[in-house]
Amino acid sequence: MIKAENLKKRFGNIIALDDVSFEVKKGETFGLLGPNGAGKTTTINILCGLARPDRGTVSLDGKTDPTVPEVRLSLGVVPQTLALYEELSAYNNLKFFGSIYGLSGQKLKERIKDCLEIAGLTQRSKDRVSKYSSGMKRRLNMACSLLHEPPILLLDEPTVGVDPQSRNLIFDTIEQWKQQGRTIIYTTHYMEEAERLCDRVAILDHGKILDIDSVANLIDRHGGPSHIEAEFEEKPDIEKIKPFVDDKDIQIKENVIRFKTGQPMESLARLNRSGFRFRTLKVQTANLEDVFLNLTGRRLRDQ
Amino acid sequence: MRKALLIAFKDLKVLASNKGNIFWVFGFPVLLALLFGAIYSGAGGEPSGIKIAVVDEDNTEFSGSYKSKLESYEALEIVYLPGDEAIEQVRKGKIAAAVILKNGFGDGFEALFNSDEPRLEIAADPSRKMESGYLQGLLAKAQFEALGDQSVDKEWMRKQIKLWRDDVENDSKLNTKQAKLYLDFINSFDTLLKDANGGTFGVDFKGDLMNFAKRDINRELKGPITSFQTTFSQAMLWGMFTCTVTFAISIVKERTNGTLDRLRIGPLGHAHILGGKGLACFITAVFVICVLYIIAKAIFKTPIGNLSLFILAAFCTVLCFVGLMMFISTWGRTEQSVGAAGWATIVIMAMLGGVTFPLAFMPSWLRPFCHVIPAKWSILALEGAIWRGFSFAEMLVPCLVLVAIGFICFSLGVGMLQRQDS
Secondary structure, X not given: OEEEEEEEEEEOOEEEEEEEEEEEOOOOEEEEEOOOOOOHHHHHHHHOXXXXXXXXXXXXXXEOOOOOHHHHHOEEEEOOOOOOOOOOEHHHHHHHHHHHOOOOHHHHHHHHHHHHHHHOOHHHOOOEHHXXXXXXXXXXXXXXXXXXXXXXXXXXXXXXXXXXXXXXXXXXXXXHHHHOOOEEEXXXXXXXXXXXXXXXXXXXXXXXXXXXXXXXXHHHXXXXXXXXXEEEOOOOOHHHHHHHOOOOOOEEEOOEEEEEEOOHHHHHHHHHHOOOXXXXXXXXXXXXXXXXXXXXXXXXXXX | OHHHHHXXXXXXXXXXXXXXXXXXXHHHHXXXXXXXXXXXXXXXXXXXXEEEEEEEXXXXXXHHHHHHHHHHOOOEEEEEOOXXXXXHHHHOOOOOEEEEEOOOHHHOHHHHHOOOOOOEEEEEOOOOHHHHHHHHHHXXXXXXXXXXXXXXXXXXXHHHHHHHHHHHHHOOOOOHHHHHHHHHHHHHHHHHHHXXXXXXOOOOHHHHHOOOHHHXXXXXXXXXXXXXXXXXXXXXXXXXXXXXXHHHHHHHHHHHHOHHHHHHOOOOOHHHHHHHHHHHHHHHHHHHHHHHHHHHHHOOOOOOOOHHHHHHHHHHHHXXXXXXXXXXXXXXXXXXXXXXXXXHHHHHHHHHOOXXXXXXHOOOOOHHHHOOOHHHXXXXXHHHHHHHOOOHHHHHHHHHHHHHHHHHHHHHHHHHHHHHHO
């Protein structure tokens, strides 16, 4: 459905994309995860035709030129910036953007009504956008891209700066689109969003894709062991515990032990079967943050 | 075309939603027309002339008569001051000039024609050449009129003749033959005066020597009938200026807000987007001209010389400024930079294009630059249709220049916008 091959893009001395390639299947939600400046927005801009790559090609449903109007009709792009006319109402924004996609009459009215509901703005549809909160603007920003019901959606950090309520509304909407079989590319630097929404994720840093796979496979491959903190009812003998855990650097303090393991549940079950009695247990499994840390040596949020 | 219209109507909605924009685009030009129209027509107060101080050091009957003549001119506003104070007022720019009537000013013809020792002095700012020139004309006129009044007095004229006779007899530069010729004439004139009956004698210099009335008739035929004919064409230009800057800023605002990118990723070509922008500016500019036209006609009864030519001039003016708007929109990356560049350009255009004051006031070295100012051609075209009585052929030159400037600016603007966006 979407294919990017060997994309390269420079802005002066800065390499924005360096040989980026990926493929997204029909109905798949594909995440581009990386810190600010990793090249996520440049990738989206090239996919929708706003920017041209210095080298490489893109293909959207078999068509290689995304500037062709019929290709653009199949695309819904949610830009990172709030691309709205603040002087107009939500209704008039939707009406205008729907019109340029060829909607008119009853069909346009129905789509505006649906999109206002999706964005949770039905009650405030006649208010000027300048009076909206940033969460409301984000939701409208997204709704403006859905009017023409595109089969392909490109979402560029759609949850930046929004409140938890708006974020959940946006997630619910994206999950509905997934169920409708739309193909989605979702960029973010929040690993929780990628874990929740994406079937596969590409880890992007300094314009390069470091790895692509499902979240589980990426964690398995690069996430490292889980961290376990177990508090026992009595202070245990560390020599008796060592045979049951893989970690040679096991730490003990009073009746609390800490260790790392690639199979946390199995390790804990073995301890339990051997008669150790836990008072509290804290298991911290690896996540995409750890994947990024292990791949780049830096944390996502440190950028 | 439908897509360009959609963008144009959206822009008009955005414009209409902002009261500030509406004032600057529609209200400001109307206010300017009314304000300057009222000033130039003298409404709301007494007409003011050139303010001068008169210093009378002569204090004769003739100087009194001369001052009366000056006071009678509407074009002058006279104050009487001592010499030092009058000069100080000129230095401070509070009055245009000081006119000093020196001792001997009342000596009649002797004072008027004595080039060795002038009896009338004008102290004025040398930079105010136009006012000074006009003032010299009025002073000479008053002097001739005062002499005309005085010359009906036979005995006074015979005294003048005696002075001339003494001058000729004492002038060593004249040879005998020349001196005899002058003395024969003077003696004949004196004999005429001596024999003349007091009731029939009279010399009238007023009508024959300083006849300005005929020139006034010519000027009225060529000039505007009301001051609003001038100020409304200037107001239309101010309307074009504000439209140009407002829409130039709106293009940059689309870019900085990200809405331009949203339009570009829609099923629109660059031509639709920029065409729509140009169309919105065009519609607004035409609307501004229509509003001003209706006000000028309906409220101020301002005559429009030739309506067809006026429509042609207005159309070409609007085309020119739409092109200029597109070009100005590329002069910066932010609304602030484009706004500043736009207004700076407009101030220069207004000053050099004859919108704030007539081109005749420009120094000669600056006038060639005025030819590249679109406002100059717009004013010429609009005034040509409104009151200058241009023929269609005469109208072609300014109109073609306007269309050419508009086309060049539009092409440059579109090219640069496409380059910036890519």
